[in-house]
Amino acid sequence: MANKITAISGFPEYLPAEQLAFNSIVSKVQAVYAAFGYVPLETAAVERIDTLTAKGIDSKEVYALRRLNVEGDDDGAKELALRFDLTIPLARYVSQHYANLVFPFRRYQVQPVWRGERPKAGRYRQFHQLDLDYVTEGALPLAADAEVIAAAHQALAAILPSGTKFKMRINNRKLLQGLLKTYKAKDLPAAIRAIDNLEKVGADATQTALVQHGGLPAPQAEALLQLLREPYPLEALKGVSTTPEAQEGIAELELVLTRAQEFLAPRPSFLVPDLTIARGLDYYTGTVLETTLEAAPELGSICSGGRYDNLAESLSSRALPGVGVSIGLSRLFAWLKTQAPYNTQAATTAQVLVANQSADLMPYYTQLAAQLRAAGIATEQVLAPLKLATQLKNAAKKGISYAVIANDEEQQKQIVNLKNLATEKQQTLPLAELLKTLQPLLA
Amino acid sequence: MANKITAISGFPEYLPAEQLAFNSIVSKVQAVYAAFGYVPLETAAVERIDTLTAKGIDSKEVYALRRLNVEGDDDGAKELALRFDLTIPLARYVSQHYANLVFPFRRYQVQPVWRGERPKAGRYRQFHQLDLDYVTEGALPLAADAEVIAAAHQALAAILPSGTKFKMRINNRKLLQGLLKTYKAKDLPAAIRAIDNLEKVGADATQTALVQHGGLPAPQAEALLQLLREPYPLEALKGVSTTPEAQEGIAELELVLTRAQEFLAPRPSFLVPDLTIARGLDYYTGTVLETTLEAAPELGSICSGGRYDNLAESLSSRALPGVGVSIGLSRLFAWLKTQAPYNTQAATTAQVLVANQSADLMPYYTQLAAQLRAAGIATEQVLAPLKLATQLKNAAKKGISYAVIANDEEQQKQIVNLKNLATEKQQTLPLAELLKTLQPLLA
Numbered sequence: 037m038a039n040k041i042t043a044i045s046g047f048p049e050y051l052p053a054e055q056l057a058f059n060s061i062v063s064k065v066q067a068v069y070a071a072f073g074y075v076p077l078e079t080a081a082v083e084r085i086d087t088l089t090a091k092g093i094d095s096k097e098v099y100a101l102r103r104l105n106v107e108g109d110d111d112g113a114k115e116l117a118l119r120f121d122l123t124i125p126l127a128r129y130v131s132q133h134y135a136n137l138v139f140p141f142r143r144y145q146v147q148p149v150w151r152g153e154r155p156k157a158g159r160y161r162q163f164h165q166l167d168l169d170y171v172t173e174g175a176l177p178l179a180a181d182a183e184v185i186a187a188a189h190q191a192l193a194a195i196l197p198s199g200t201k202f203k204m205r206i207n208n209r210k211l212l213q214g215l216l217k218t219y220k221a222k223d224l225p226a227a228i229r230a231i232d233n234l235e236k237v238g239a240d241a242t243q244t245a246l247v248q249h250g251g252l253p254a255p256q257a258e259a260l261l262q263l264l265r266e267p268y269p270l271e272a273l274k275g276v277s278t279t280p281e282a283q284e285g286i287a288e289l290e291l292v293l294t295r296a297q298e299f300l301a302p303r304p305s306f307l308v309p310d311l312t313i314a315r316g317l318d319y320y321t322g323t324v325l326e327t328t329l330e331a332a333p334e335l336g337s338i339c340s341g342g343r344y345d346n347l348a349e350s351l352s353s354r355a356l357p358g359v360g361v362s363i364g365l366s367r368l369f370a371w372l373k374t375q376a377p378y379n380t381q382a383a384t385t386a387q388v389l390v391a392n393q394s395a396d397l398m399p400y401y402t403q404l405a406a407q408l409r410a411a412g413i414a415t416e417q418v419l420a421p422l423k424l425a426t427q428l429k430n431a432a433k434k435g436i437s438y439a440v441i442a443n444d445e446e447q448q449k450q451i452v453n454l455k456n457l458a459t460e461k462q463q464t465l466p467l468a469e470l471l472k473t474l475q476p477l478l479a
Numbered sequence: 480m481a482n483k484i485t486a487i488s489g490f491p492e493y494l495p496a497e498q499l500a501f502n503s504i505v506s507k508v509q510a511v512y513a514a515f516g517y518v519p520l521e522t523a524a525v526e527r528i529d530t531l532t533a534k535g536i537d538s539k540e541v542y543a544l545r546r547l548n549v550e551g552d553d554d555g556a557k558e559l560a561l562r563f564d565l566t567i568p569l570a571r572y573v574s575q576h577y578a579n580l581v582f583p584f585r586r587y588q589v590q591p592v593w594r595g596e597r598p599k600a601g602r603y604r605q606f607h608q609l610d611l612d613y614v615t616e617g618a619l620p621l622a623a624d625a626e627v628i629a630a631a632h633q634a635l636a637a638i639l640p641s642g643t644k645f646k647m648r649i650n651n652r653k654l655l656q657g658l659l660k661t662y663k664a665k666d667l668p669a670a671i672r673a674i675d676n677l678e679k680v681g682a683d684a685t686q687t688a689l690v691q692h693g694g695l696p697a698p699q700a701e702a703l704l705q706l707l708r709e710p711y712p713l714e715a716l717k718g719v720s721t722t723p724e725a726q727e728g729i730a731e732l733e734l735v736l737t738r739a740q741e742f743l744a745p746r747p748s749f750l751v752p753d754l755t756i757a758r759g760l761d762y763y764t765g766t767v768l769e770t771t772l773e774a775a776p777e778l779g780s781i782c783s784g785g786r787y788d789n790l791a792e793s794l795s796s797r798a799l800p801g802v803g804v805s806i807g808l809s810r811l812f813a814w815l816k817t818q819a820p821y822n823t824q825a826a827t828t829a830q831v832l833v834a835n836q837s838a839d840l841m842p843y844y845t846q847l848a849a850q851l852r853a854a855g856i857a858t859e860q861v862l863a864p865l866k867l868a869t870q871l872k873n874a875a876k877k878g879i880s881y882a883v884i885a886n887d888e889e890q891q892k893q894i895v896n897l898k899n900l901a902t903e904k905q906q907t908l909p910l911a912e913l914l915k916t917l918q919p920l921l922a
Contacts, residue, residue, distance in 0.1 A: 041530075041575040041794055044559065047523035049572065051579050052586070055519055071852045073829035073859030076498055080490035080605055081524065081561075081591060085547065087484075095547045103595045104528065104541040104560060111597055116487065117547060118524075129492065132484040136494050138826065138873050142859070143495070148524060152546045154554055162523055179841060179862040298845045351484055383581065386516035398622060402741045409514045416516030416585070419622040430581050 046155030047162045048366060053435070056385065057378040058369055062146055065166055065191040065363070072187045074142040074168060079125035081148075082116040087128050090350035097151045099161075118150040122167040122362065127348035130171055130356060140172035140180070146365070158335070158367050169360030171347055176357040178288055181323040181343050182295030188339050188361045189300060189307065192327065197375045201330040204339070205310035206296075208289040209320050211273070212311070214282025219260040222251025225318060231264065232314035235336075239265070264311040285322075292323055321345045323359060332371050339363045382435025385414050387478050389431040389439040389457075392418035400447050404440060404470075411471050413478060432457040438474065442467075489598030490605045491809060496878070499828065500821040501812055505589055508609055508634040508806070515630045517585040517611060522568040524591075525559040530571050533793040540594045542604075561593040565610040565805065570791035573614055573799060583615035583623070589808070601778070601810050612803030614790055619800040621731055624766040624786050625738030631782050631804045632743060632750065635770065640818045644773040647782070648753030649739075651732040652763050654716070655754070657725025662703040665694025668761060674707065675757035678779075682708070707754040728765075735766055764788045766802060775814050782806045825878025828857050830921050832874040832882040832900075835861035843890050847883060847913075854914050856921060875900040881917065885910075 043049070050058055066076065082101065089095045100117040103110040119125050122145045130141060145167045155161055168188055170180045189204055196202060212231065213224055221227040227250025234242045239261055246257040263276065270286055277283075289309055297305050315324040321344055326337035341361030348356050372378050390405045392398075398419075405417040416436060418427050428439055441453040441462075452470055455462040456477075465473055486492070493501055509519065525544065532538045543560040546553040562568050565588045573584060589609045598604055611631055613623045632647055639645060655674065656667055664670040670693030677685045682704055689700040706719065713729055720726075732752055740748050758767040764787055769780035784804030791799050815821050833848045835841075841862075848860040859879065861870050871882055884896040884905075895913055898905040899920075908916055 041571055043575065044523060044525065044527065045555075047525060049523055050521070051576060052518045052520070055521060059519055070828045071857050073827055073857060075495045075827050076502055077495070078493070078498060080487060080492055081593070082487065082490060082605070084487065089547075096549050098547040099544045099556060100547040101542045101561075102545050104532075104538045104543040106539050106595070111595065112488075113542060113595055118544075128484055132486065133494060138876050140862075150524070152549070152554065152556055162525070175863065177863040183860070183862060295841065295845075298842050299849070301846075301849070384516055384518050385513045398738065399741050402738075403744075406742070406744070414514050414516060417626070419583075419626060420618065420620040433581050 046153070046160050048160055048370075051383070053381045053383040054373055056383070057373055057381040058365075060381070061195045061365070061369065061372065061378070062166070064194045066144065066146070068191040068194055069144040069168055069187055072142070072183065074144045074187070077126075077129065077143040077145045078147060079119070079122075079129055079145070081118055083119050083125060083128060084115055085117045086115075087351065088117055088120065088124055097153060099150045099152050120149050120151050122147060122149060122165050123169075123347075123360070126167070126169055126171070126360075127351055127356075131348045131352040131354075134352070134354065139174075140170055142170050144168045158370065160366055163364070163366035164369075166363040166365045167360060168341075168362075169358055171356050171358035171360075173354060173356055176343070176359065178291050178323075179295050181288075181292045181359045182299055184341070184359050184361055185292065185296045185307070185323075185325060186299030188327075188341075188363065189296070189305065190303070191363070192339060193303065195372070196329070197372075197377070200375075202306050202327055202338070203310075203330070204307045204325055204327045205313045206289065206293060206307060206323065206325045207310055207313035208285040208292075208322055209314075209324055209342070210281045210322060211277075211285025211289060212314060214277045214279035214285055215260065215263070215273075215311075216250070216252075217279050218277035218282065219252055219256040221246070223249060226250050227252065228314045229316055231312060232316045234261075234264075234312050234314075268311065270309055288322055315340065315342055317342075319344045319346075325361065329371075335367060335371055337364075338368045384416065384434045384436060386416040386434070387413055387437050388415045388474065389427065389436045390415060390417045391424060391427050391439050391441045392421045393424060393441070393443045395421055397442070397444065397447055400442070404442075404452075407471065408440075408474070411475070413474065428455065428457060437478065440470065489596070489603050491603055491813075494826070496824045496826040497816055499826070500816055500824040501808075503824070504638045504808070504812065504815065504821070505609070507637040509587065509589070511634040511637055512587040512611055512630055515585070515626065517587045517630070520569075520572065520586040520588045521590060522562070522565075522572055522588070524561055526562050526568060526571060527558055528560045529558075530794065531560055531563065531567055540596060542593045542595050562590075563592050563594050565590060565592060565608050566612075566790075566803070569610070569612055569614070569803075570794055570799075574791045574795035574797075577795070577797065582617075583613055585613050587611045601813065603809055606807070606809035607812075609806040609808045610803060611784075611805075612790075612801055614799050614801035614803075616797060616799055619786070619802065621734050621766075622738050624731075624735045624802045625742055627784070627802050627804055628735065628739045628750070628766075628768060629742030631770075631784075631806065632739070632748065633746070634806070635782060636746065638815070639772075640815075640820070643818075645749050645770055645781070646753075646773070647748075647750045647768060647770045648756045649732065649736060649750060649766065649768045650753055650756035651728040651735075651765055652757075652767055652785070653724045653765060654720075654728025654732060655757060657720045657722035657728055658703065658706070658716075658754075659693070659695075660722050661720035661725065662695055662699040664689070666692060669693050670695065671757045672759055674755060675759045677704075677707075677755050677757075711754065713752055731765055758783065758785055760785075762787045762789075768804065772814075778810060778814055780807075781811045827859065827877045827879060829859040829877070830856055830880050831858045831917065832870065832879045833858060833860045834867060834870050834882050834884045835864050836867060836884070836886045838864055840885070840887065840890055843885070847885075847895075850914065851883075851917070854918070856917065871898065871900060880921065883913065 101113045103113045230245035246252045320342035324342035327339035343359040405415045408415040439455045450467045546556045673688035689695045763785035767785035770782035786802040848858045851858040882898045893910045
């Protein structure tokens with residue numbers, strides 16, 4: 037018999053207090069997204085392998101299925117694999133259920149994804165993503181970019197410890213492409229990937245990559261990098277690249293920022309234009325964004341996304357343009373759980389303990405607990421007459437606030453003891469006054 | 480490019496209205512379980528294969544992992560498989576995190592499980608279970624059986640269509656084993672499995688199985704079956720089998736029923752003692768239960784469970800007795816979604832649409848929507864001036880209740896039109912009165 041089970045590396049799990057903190061974060065984000073009319077969606081854990089790998093993804097990261105001890109006819113298990121993001125499942129879902137959806141389709145999705153990576157700090161094999169997307173058919177208004185950005189901004193403001201500063205850094209691929217053309221890039225996707233790596237590898241390596249992979253002449257690469265890294269008024273950029281693409285990109289970026297600020301008003305906004313934001317993925321076509329936390333830059337971007345012209349080109353003949361952002365919840369939570377208010381989360385949602393001093397009084401304790409629950413107070417009832425000190429100690433350890441204590445004699449007299457488990461102060465009161473005494477204490 | 484994606488058989492997914500109905504059901508159950516002080520738990524999707532198969536489970540149903548296109552050193556992927564229930568993950572979790580948990584450990588868990596079965600009606604390869612368990616170290620009070628039963632009973636009452644009759648059928652393994660000994664069974668586990676199959680195969684086949692596998696003489700098998708199938712006062716059973724096991728089983732069953740009714744009072748209870756309930760799994764040692772719906776017997780048991788002396792014997796040297804019940808949510812939902820109130824669920828939680836008649840008015844519409852959201856009204860804002868009729872039709876299709884409509888002139892005059900999308904009645908009112916008009920309509 038093994039006495040010690042070791043954790044499976046890369047598959048994080050939480051203790052009760054952590055799980056409750058995690059759930060409270062998810063609830064706050066959901067409340068914001070639902071207020072904007074986004075609906076929750078859950079897709080199956082698996083997709084067909086040919087759906088997952090249609091976009092030329094590195095298939096080595098995919099966890100595929102197999103039936104244990106079944107060879108040959110495995111009912112199709114070998115064609116299936118675990119999703120590694122929530123975007124491909126959305127594309128497949130929208131294509132599959134197209135006829136039954138009303139567009140624009142606003143959805144959010146909080147589910148785990150799986151990647152067969154070698155786990156290390158901040159990199160998991162199973163992690164939760166929290167995706168928000170606005171997908172439509174026909175024209176996609178730029179206001180959709182702004183709505184998605186504003187909703188995610190509001191969600192982050194709701195879950196981050198109060199006073200946390202973050203920056204939602206917005207850019208536009210058209211602007212970037214226009215600038216790259218002006219600066220004589222030969223391979224635009226390679227040049228964009230080089231810019232995307234800037235924060236990881238630094239200016240010198242980026243400049244080298246722009247020259248070697250992007251095909252920019254060295255002086256242009258240097259000048260471009262300088263331009264991208266300096267805060268530059270968007271208005272002034274109009275004179276830097278006169279390509280139609282750059283002009284369009286600037287106009288889009290200005291409008292998205294304006295609209296997003298309108299959505300957020302009167303709240304303060306942490307939106308900034310940032311020309312160094314590129315995003316690695318090829319499918320972004322306009323707005324792109326990343327979000328960094330001043331207090332925890334090591335997390336990288338906690339919320340990223342952008343606008344795409346066609347969600348599901350490999351799956352459907354219909355053009356479904358959209359815009360979406362994704363919060364990397366598991367990685368963010370590894371930091372959040374060390375911060376207020378999450379680092380003091382109780383290990384239960386029960387607020388009151390009904391202690392047990394006599395097996396004979398079980399029906400009475402049960403009645404007490406039922407009354408509290410009926411009044412909306414989550415209540416844990418001790419089901420056997422253990423040592424009272426142990427009952428109270430365990431309750432305090434879990435973070436239960438109050439204990440209701442009564443023995444035979446007190447039951448006869450219809451009085452109870454109400455003990456504050458944090459201060460250990462105790463008062464004795466008539467049973468009839470219990471609820472009206474407790475309610476303001478718990479409010 | 481494929482134009483039609485076919486569903487992956489056995490992995491159910493929901494349209495927005497269904498997903499919202501599903502989520503509302505989960506929320507109702509969670510509210511009941513949390514009121515009793517149970518905490519939510521989520522475990523990783525995978526377990527080690529040797530953990531999953533330690534109990535002699537049919538490993539052919541297990542979906543194991545493999546890394547796609549990676550042979551040899553796959554970082555341990557081949558040792559991992561998807562969980563097929565929530566009990567083994569609980570056992571592993573409690574063993575692994577023993578030192579950081581406070582006992583008794585009350586937890587609920589709503590997560591999908593996976594089984595490599597050939598899918599058919601009501602049988603899935605991915606389905607959600609909703610488990611509730613009370614696990615402790617040392618003595619497990621019988622009141623725990625009652626609490627778990629009462630909490631599940633209350634949860635079912637909360638989610639079933641009003642007026643739905645269900646039966647929670649409670650039995651006790653000790654009673655069953657005592658009776659089987661009195662009736663001269665030679666192989667108790669085989670005889671219990673025979674009784675467990677009674678509803679599936681009928682009385683004749685069960686009688687045959689009792690004789691052939693359980694080793695009962697034919698007259699005893701017949702007499703036992705008759706006894707089990709007739710409603711029999713528990714009190715009278717005390718004279719039927721005088722084995723200590725049966726006497727203990729009867730006393731336990733009586734106490735569990737009494738306590739469970741106390742927990743449920745003053746609500747009506749659908750608890751009944753039922754001697755035909757056996758449960759197939761070997762690890763149950765006392766209370767066992769199944770739950771059937773009068774209106775949908777074809778669902779089989781919608782909520783089943785029992786008491787076990789040791790949750791994690793293959794994983795830990797500690798004895799962790801417990802009691803738990805599991806609601807087969809996916810299968811139950813396939814029926815629930817056809818019933819009120821779930822069959823009229825809207826496809827969005829948005830209650831109000833802010834229509835769009837002019838791109839120039841975007842900032843105004845945004846303000847309107849923000850005011851509604853700030854008042855707690857989920858609001859969908861149309862982001863482009865599409866045809867008004869289309870906007871309203873789409874909103875009505877999703878089940879949004881009201882539309883707020885204003886054009887340039889109305890914005891100037893600070894008036895809005897409020898349209899009931901179900902009745903198509905419209906009223907014009909001062910903007911300042913919008914909130915106080917809407918709030919009672921939506922309450």
